[in-house]
Amino acid sequence: MKFCCLERMKDKINTFSSFGDTGNGGITRLSLSKEAIAARAEFKKRMEALGAVVVTDDLANMYATIEGDEDLPAIMSGSHLDSVVKGGNYDGVLGVLTAMEAAETIVRDHIPHRHPITVVVWTNEEGARFEPAMMSSGVICGKFDKDTMLRSEAKDIPGYTFKDALLESGFMGDIGNRMSPEKYIASIELHAEQGPVLYEENRDIGIVSGVVGMVNYEFRVKGQADHAGTTPMKYRKDALYAAAQALEYLYTELGKLDEELVYTIGKIAAYPNIHTIIPEEVRMTIDSRHKSPEVLKQVISVIENVPEKLSGCTVEAVREWDRKTVDFDKRLVSFVETSADKLGYSSKRMYSGAGHDSQYICELVPTAMIFVPSDKGHSHCELEYTPLENCLKGANVLLNTILEIDRISN
Ligand SMILES: [Zn+2]
DSSP, X not given: OOOOOHHHHHHHHXXXXXXXXXXXXXXXXXXXXXXXXXHHHHHHHHHHHTTOEEEEOTTOOEEEEXXXXXXXXXXXXXXXXXXXXXXXXXTTHHHHHHHHHHHHHHHHTTOOOSSOEEEEEESOSSOSSSSSTTHHHHHHTTSSOHHHHHTOBOSSSTTOBHHHHHHHHTOOOOGGGSOOTTTEEEEEEEEEOOSSHHHHXXXXXXXXXXXXXXXXXXXXXXXXXXXXXXXXXXXXXXXXXXXXXXXXXXXXXXXXXXXXXXXXXXXXXXXXOOTTBOOOEEEEEEEEEESOHHXXXXXXXXXXXXXXXXXXXXXXXXXXXXXXXXXXXXXHHHHHHHHHHHTTOOEEEEEEXXXXXXXXXXXXXXXXXXXXXXXXXXXXXXXXXXXXXXXXXXXXXXXXXXXXXXXXXX
16 A cells, blocks of 8 residues: 655645635635636646646646556546635645645655556636536536536626636636546546535545435415505415425425435525515525435425415426436446555445536546545535545545556556
8 A cells, every 4th residue: 555645735735725715714716716826826836846747628627647657548636726705625625635645646656657647627616606516527528518608707707707717817728638538547536525424423535436316496486465564464375484384395295205315495585575565476496415316206206296376375396407316437436445445444435415527527537536524514614624634544545546547457
């Protein structure tokens, strides 16, 4: 087994935590912002110092490649450097830093490897500045139309588009540099879990089998707007009250399904939303996720069985979009597990509840992911934290997984 260096890992985390530092333990490093550009420049500088050739593609995805001993396709690892507003120092960036550390260990310890090793940075994973999330890996993998994406407008600067940001960044490169199945034989992404399971169960490593499927609906509840003072309760058609009844129904019925099912009514709006007017309309969303398509079918049936009439109002459930469960490459997943076992780390097989670039990449290149624990499960906030020792364990699993792929694959 080979081992990464604790001091170097610490230095990487500390250095990258300074790009967009909020002063409260977190970062705001929106995609292609000046803070993100500074992080990219540091990445490029460090990888070139290791002897890597760094190129970017037309979406400013960065590929830093260290040559292998043979003329073979590369093994790829990395994640994203952008964050949400007031995000943490681990989501995404840790996947880049551990891949850098694995590459650095291979170079400095002169570990022989037949395949080139590419450390990758995906542009705009969060979608926090330019929607949608996982934009650039999504374009490459045929999920999104590039021209539509180029027109995506920044949330922080009106009229400023993703295309403007790309041009200004200095990191827009050639379309020919895009990831493709001929160039890469495997992709391994390390990421913070962003949930409490590993932390609560005191495990070192999550062996990620895939990304859970999801269903998304919008409820449209329609009533009648009337005067809040003059309309007796029995004559009202209060859309907010009907929405509350629908919500109660959903929580009760979904609560009877599998215990791993998660469901969230995250967005709700009442109209006209005025103190003295009975709400005429309510719109609310539901997001529900589970690895089993059977369970998701049950979810759909619960949603579609919400009564169409509640308290004199009409209730309509509109299906917005779905995502099928994504399963990662079984052989690579087993390599991750074997590496964790051989290193003596406790681990658990699990599905990711969050979306990641890897869920798109796996359609072009065999892919697996490694999770490390998130302290108390916090993520997308300044409290996000993974202890240094856990980061290093993750880097060690990544390093040995890469070397195992290198040993076995052609
Ligand atoms: Zn992330």
